Amino acid sequence: MNVPSRSQTPLKLMIVDDSNIIRRRIERSQQIDRLEVVGSASNGRQAVELFHRTRPDVVTMDLTMPEMDGIECVQELVAINSKVLILVVSALADKATAVEAIEKGANGFLCKPFTDRQLNDALQELLLDA
Amino acid sequence: MLKEAEIRTFIEGATRYFEVSAQQGASVGSPYLVTDGNPGAYDYTGVIGISGARKGIVYFSAPRGMLTVLLMRMQETDTSDENIKDLVGEVANTISGNARKDFGRNFILSVPTIVGHDMEKVTAPYAKSYVIPINWRTHSAKLVVCLE
Numbered sequence: 001m002n003v004p005s006r007s008q009t010p011l012k013l014m015i016v017d018d019s020n021i022i023r024r025r026i027e028r029s030q031q032i033d034r035l036e037v038v039g040s041a042s043n044g045r046q047a048v049e050l051f052h053r054t055r056p057d058v059v060t061m062d063l064t065m066p067e068m069d070g071i072e073c074v075q076e077l078v079a080i081n082s083k084v085l086i087l088v089v090s091a092l093a094d095k096a097t098a099v100e101a102i103e104k105g106a107n108g109f110l111c112k113p114f115t116d117r118q119l120n121d122a123l124q125e126l127l128l129d130a
Numbered sequence: 131m132l133k134e135a136e137i138r139t140f141i142e143g144a145t146r147y148f149e150v151s152a153q154q155g156a157s158v159g160s161p162y163l164v165t166d167g168n169p170g171a172y173d174y175t176g177v178i179g180i181s182g183a184r185k186g187i188v189y190f191s192a193p194r195g196m197l198t199v200l201l202m203r204m205q206e207t208d209t210s211d212e213n214i215k216d217l218v219g220e221v222a223n224t225i226s227g228n229a230r231k232d233f234g235r236n237f238i239l240s241v242p243t244i245v246g247h248d249m250e251k252v253t254a255p256y257a258k259s260y261v262i263p264i265n266w267r268t269h270s271a272k273l274v275v276c277l278e
Contacts, residue, residue, distance in 0.1 A: 018241065019220045021206055021213060028205065064223060066241050091227025096235040112224045113150035 008034055011127070014056035015040040016047040016073065017089065018065040022112075026060055026089070029116040032123050044068025048076050056084065058126065061106065063090040063097065071104055078105030087126050089114070132260055132275060137161050139232045140188070143225040144264055144273050151224075152203040152266070159263030169259040169274045171245070171252035173197075174214055176222030179240035184233065186255055186277035190222040196269030215244040225273060 013035040017023045023040045030037075038054040041047035045067040051059070059077060063070035070088060077084055088101045091112040098109040110122040141158050148156035164170075175191040192200075197217050198209045206213065219242030230237050245251045259276035 019216050019223075021201070021204065021216050021220060024206065025204065064227065064239055064241060091224040092235075092239075093228045093231035094233075094235045094237075097230065112227065113147050115150055 010034055010036050011057040012036055012038040012054060013058045013060070014038060014047065014050060014054060015060050016042075016044070016065075016070070017060070017062035018042050019062075022062070022089070026119065029119050030123060031116075031120050032127065034127065035123065044070060044073030044076070047073050048080075051077055051080060051084075055081070058085045058087070058123070060087050060089045060123075063088060063092050063101070071101060074101060074104045074106050085126050087122055089119075089122075131258070132277060136232070137260055137262070137275070139229050140225060140260075140273055140275055141262055143228040144190075144262060146228065147221060147224055148264075148266055152200055154203065154266070156264050156266035159265065161260050161262045164254075164259045164261055165257055167254050167257045167259075169254055169261050169276070170272070171249040172271060173247065173249070174218040175245045175249075175252045176215075176219035177243045177245065177252070178222050178226040179243070180226070180237060180277060181240070182238035183236035184277045187274075188222065188226045188229075188276075189252065189274045190218060190225060190271065191252065191274065192218060192221075192264075192271035193269060196266060196271055199267060199269070211246065215246055218242075218246075219244050 011034050015023045015026050039050045041050045043065045061070045086106040087108045088106045089110045108126045171191040172193045177189040180186050197214045254276040262273040264271045
């Protein structure tokens, strides 16, 4: 799958977080016209299944989750589609974790708690690569 | 035992959570040491197990009224028991996760365990715990740090 480049072509967004509140918050707060939410998952295993079904272009990814954590999930998603854009959204604030996520294939890191503006800025920056 | 700087890390995390998520700051009371293994709890508690370089638990405990208002401040209209539990776990996870900025990646967090309506089930693994009182609007909550 190719991610549409440098256009206003709609992009599919999948939200992965074990908190229902955070999933809804991201869906409600993201104001990027190009992004259309195609699904959300509460753990890494669900996310991989949903990824196969919905083929999202962009993913927001929590790290601390049951079943399969976010780092492992990032690796799985990138193995399925190396072009997917992944924004890690996590409370884990140490640099080593952010570096590891990027090394495994994530494209950005947003630390919780976050404001609506921080979320949208992070997504905008992510889409510069699209 | 915790060093003063380590306690400050948790105070900053709690303060930041309310400033950012609720857009309304909380005031933090003076932390105190509980030595009887019973730091106490409110209606709902999110417990994070800590392993790795440090061992123990961190928990955030709050009354339902506070969590309900916090949900509404976050534009969340569903104030069901399920969402209240989700929130208390997320607060605990966020404050604990932010502490890794200072504690490092070997401060390993479990997913949250939630205790609701049964305060006696909230127990500390060691006799000594630090309690950080959190006051937000008219409500009081506590962050408890119990590390080996």
